[in-house]
Amino acid sequence: MPRIRSVATSALGVNRRTVLAAAGAVTLSAGVGYALRPTDSEAATTSPEPADGAGAPVAPAARSGQAAEATPLAPYTKGTTLASVATPRAGSGYRRLGDGAGWQRVVRGELAAPKSGRAGRRTALAAFVQFTDLHLQDVQHPLRLEYLRSNGVHSWRPHEALTVQGAISLVERVNTLKGAPATGAPLHFVMTTGDNTDNNAHSELEWFMKVMSGGRISPNSGDPRHYEGVQNSGMKLYWQPDAALRDNDKALGFPHLKGFLAAAIREVQSPGLKLPWYSTVGNHDALPLGCFGSHGDPYLAEAAVSGKKLMDVSARDAMKLGDAIKGVNDPKGAHYRDFLKAHARSMRSVTADEKRAPYTPADYLKAHLDPAHQGLGPVGHGYSSANLSAGTQYYAFRISDDVIGISLDTTDAGGLPQGSLGTAQLMWLDKTLKDNKDSYAVVFSHHTSTSMDNTRPDPARPGEKRHGGAEVLSVLGAHANVLAWVNGHVHKNVITPHKGSGARSFWEISTASHIDYPHLARIVELVDNKDGTISVFTTLIESAAPHRTDFADLSQTGLSALYRELAYNAPGASTTLGGAAADRNTELVLKKG
Template sequence: MSRIRSVAGSTGLHRRSLLAATGAVALSAGAGYALRPGDGGTAAAASGAGSEEAVLASSRKAPPAPLAPYTRGTTVAGTAAPRGGPGYRRLADGPGWGRVVRGDLAVARSGRAGRRTALAAFVHLTDLHIIDTQHPLRLEYLRSADVHAWRPQEALTVQGAIALVERINALRGAPVTGSPLHFAMTTGDNTDNNARSELEWFLTVMSGGRVTPNTGDPRHYEGVQNSGLKQYWHPDAAVRDADKQVGFPHLDGFLAAAAREVNSPGLNLPWYSTVGNHDSMPLGCYASHGDSRLTELAVGGRKLMDVPAAEAHRLQQAIKKATDPRGVRYGDFLKAHARTMRSVTPDDRRAPFTPAEYLRAHLDPAYRGLGPVGHGYSAANLDAGTQYYAFRIADDVLGISLDTTDPGGHYNGSLGTAQLRWLERTLRENRDSHVIVFSHHTSTSMNNTHRDPARPDERRHTGEEVAALLGRHDNVVAWVNGHIHRNAVTPHTGSGGSFWEISTASHVDFPQLARVIELVDNKDGTLSLFTTLVESAAPARTDFTDLSQTGLAALYRELSLNAPGARTDLSGAPEDRNTELVLEKR
C-alpha cells in the first residue's frame, strides 16, 4: 500500500519536511487529536479530550533545496578515540566509523540513493541518568563488592547532557538525506534515582534554563567523593584512593565546579519523553511509593556510604534476582546500618516523585521549551493514570511511546494487558501509516512479570509477546529503545511483517552518543532506516585546568572511558552503529 502523499520538487524531500512548522501532536491515552497543517497552529481535540486544544510545536524550517547530508559532529566524520597504553587514557580526535548496509530483512537494490524520498528524521536520546550525586538513597557503597557500581564521572551528568543538547542544536540537517530533524525522543532513565531534584534538572536541560546541580548544603559538597573512603575517587583531596592509583588525576576545585550553576540552551526542536524504570522507581528497582521509610531517608540527614563487601554482594544479588521488588528488606537493611550512616544536610527536593507528579512536571509550562505541551503526555494521561501515547510524526508516519516499566518492581520491564490491547488497537487503526514504536526496555529485557499493585488481576506481558504483536502488523518499521546501555540493531520477522529493533547506548557510560534515525522510501518496493551516532559538542581532548561548563563536559566523557570496571563493548559492533537497515515496503 502506498503511503506517499506527494514529493516536493526533485529534491527527494517528503512533503512533511517542508511542513516542518507543524510538529507532532499527542494522541495520548486513547484520546485522538486531528492534525491539520495550516490551520493556525492548533489542532482541535477529535474525541475524548474535552474542549482543550493542543498547540502544535514548531520544528525546524526546511533549508533551501537542494538538501545536502550534514555529517559534522557525527561519528561518520570522527569520533573521540582513546590514545595511550594501559592505565588512565586520554581522548583525542579519531577517525569516523563507516556505514554498514544490512540486508537481513530485504535486498538493498542498486540505484536507490538516487530515488529515495525522506519520510522522517529525528534524534534518539536515552539513559541520560541525570544524577543527584549527594542523594542519601544512592547505592554507591555497592562498589565495595563491584567496582563498576559507582562511576567517577557521575557528578557531571548535567554538564554532559547540556553538551549533547548543544550538539543536536548544531545539526543543520540529517546525515544522509539532509532532511530537517523533526523532533527528539528520549527513551527513559532520564533521571537516575526518581528524585524531584533530578527531574527538575532533566526538564531544564531539555527545555532550556539555568541549573545548579547541587542539593543539601549549598556551600559545600556532601557525598562520597570527599568522604575519605578510598574506594571512591577524591578529585581535590590528598587521599590516595583506588582510582588515583590507576591514574585518575588530582583536580583542585573539581567538586565546587561540578556543583556550580550552568546554562542549557534547550533543544531547538520539539522533544518527546518516554518513561524508564529509574524515572518510575527509587533506585530504578523498588516499587516503594508510599513507603514512608524510604521517603524519610531520601529527604533526611543521613547517608550510607560504606558497607562490607559481603553485605554489598548480598544486596546486589537481591536486586538482580528481584527477591525484594517492593524494597521491604532494603528498608530493613538501611535501618540496620543507621549508626554507620554519615550526617548530610536534609533536603525536601530529594523526595521521590510519583507517576502523576512526573506527568504534571512534563505538562508544566515552565518546561515547555519548543513543545509540544507535555512532551507527548497529556491531561488525558493524567486522568487515566497512564504514561503511554501516540503522536503523528509525519503525514504517513506515526510514533507510539510505550510505558514498559513494571510497577511491581525490578529494573526489567513488561506491559500490562490494557496497554497491550491499546497498542494493538492503535496499530490497527493506523494501518495506513508507517509506525515507529518507542520504549525504554528492549525486547530481551522485558522479562519481568511482577503484578502491578494497583491492578493485581492484570497479566503482564513479556518482550517476546510484544515483538510477536508488532510482527503481526506490516506497518511497523522500527522499535527504538535503550535500557541496556549498548548499541544494538536486531532484525525481527513476524507473521505479518518485519521490523528493526534499534537500541541506543546510554549517555552516562562511554562512548556517550546519541543517534539520528532517518526513514526513507527507496521507491523500489523497499524502505531504509539510516542510523547515525553523534558525539556531544564537548571537545574530545580534555584540559585538566579547564573546569568551565564545556571543560567539565569533556572531562565527563574521558572519565567515563576510564571508569574502573566499565564495559568496553557498549559502542556495539560496526553493524550496530552507523547503518542502513533495509526492509520491504508493505
C-alpha cells in the first residue's frame, strides 16, 4: 500500500484544505513531532459528489512516523491501567478501593503472527482515545425507571447522581497524558462512541457538550435549590445518603454521607479536552430511555417536563413493565404511557422543568455545531450542516495522512435498544471504503456486531431495508484497508478477531462503559511494523480521580473518586465488565493489506 494517496477526488470528498497541524501545536519532547488537528469531516448525504473545493491544494498533514524514525518516541504509561488499576481492599460487604497492580499487555496473533524485532522497526500511523457510554444522567427526570429496582436490585445504581463529576475526571485524565502508552506518539483526538446522555434530555445534552468542550455545569434540574428524587424520598428501596435511615443499601455497608445530595448538584467546572474531539450517536442519545422510537407521543413528552414523578411500584408491576420494555412489541412506549397513567395517583410532586424535554436528532446536531461548544474543534465534532440538511448522523473524516475514520449511526429510529443500518448508510460505508482503498480505515459505532439484530423500519424511511451486524461484518471484511471497528453499547471489554480472505481481516474493539465499574476509556494506537504487519495497540485508562476515597471529601474531585467506589459496590453489578486480560491492554497484529 502506498504511504498516502489523496482522497480529494473520491466520493468521500474530504475538504483537505483544512488539513494542518494544530494551531500552536506543542512538541511532546525535543524532535518528537506535532499533534494533528484532524480535518473537517464530510457528512454522508444522498449525493455521492465531492464537496466544493475538495480538489484544492492542501497543507500536508504532519507524519508522526517521520519523527519516530529520527528520534524514537518513549512510551508514556503513566496514568494508564498498565501502571495501576483501582482494586478493592480485603474485606466483605461494602469494600473500599485502593491502588492496585496494573494490567499487563497481551499480544494477540490470531490474525497474523507477530514477528520478532518489530518494536525497533515500527512507525506510528495514528493514536486516539475512545470514550463510550458516559450516560450523563439527569437523575431527577420524571421518566426514569428507578422503581424497577423493586423487582431487580440492579435496575438502579447508587452512584448515578455523580455521572457528570465522573466524566469531568475522565477528561482531566486525558489532559494529563503526554503521549501514547505503546509508542509515545501524540494523541490526535478523542472519539465518543455513543450513549453520551442517558434520558435523551436537553439538560443532559447541555452537560455533555460542556464536559467535552469546557464550561461550568450545574448537574441539577427542577428546583435550583435542592435535589428532588429517589435519594431523598425516605424510601428504603434506595440509598438515602443524607439520612440516618437504615435503607437497604446501608444494610450492605453503604455510608451515611450528610451533605452528599447538595454536593452532587453543586456547580462544577470542566476544563474541556485539550484535544479535538468527535462524536458518534448511541441509542440513548437518539431515543427516549434509549428504547422508545417516537418523539411524537404527547403524553410522554409532557410527562418529561411535568411536575410529577413516579418513585415506587410493586415488584409485580415492576416486573410487568420491565418485561414489556425488554420485549419487541412496544417500540414507541405505548405500554409505558399506559403504565404511567395507571400509576398517576402514586406520583410525587417535583418541580417542573422544560430543560428535561426530549431532544431530536436535529437538536443533537445543532448542539455539536454550536460555536459555544466548539472547544478545540473540529467545527461540529464530525457533524456538519450537510448532516443537518440530509437528516443523517454518519460521516467520514481524516485521522492522519494514512488513516481515515468512519463514524456510523447504528441506532434504529424505529425503537428498541439494539441497532442496525439502513441500506443507504450500508452502501455509503462500502463506497467510502472502496474510494479510499489507499488509506487505512477505523470504523466507529455505538453498537457491536452482536447487538445489531434490530431491523425495525425507520419511521422516516419506511421503505428502506435495515441490515444487521452480520451484513456490516461482510462489508467490512471485503476491504483490506479496514484495521479496526471500535464500539461500545455492551458495557464490557471484548476484543474479537474477524478474518476474511487474504489480508482482509480486522479487529472489533468493544470497550466498557464509564458508568458501570470499572469505569474505563481506551487509547488506540495504529503502527506499521515494517515487516508486512500492522499492530493495533489498546490501552485502558481510568479517570484522574484517586483510587482511595475520603467520605469527608465532597469536593468535585472527592465525588469523582466516590463515583467509582459506589459503582464497584452497586448491588447486583456485574463483576465481568472489565473483560479478560486479552480484552484489555493488548497488541493486536494484522497482515498488512
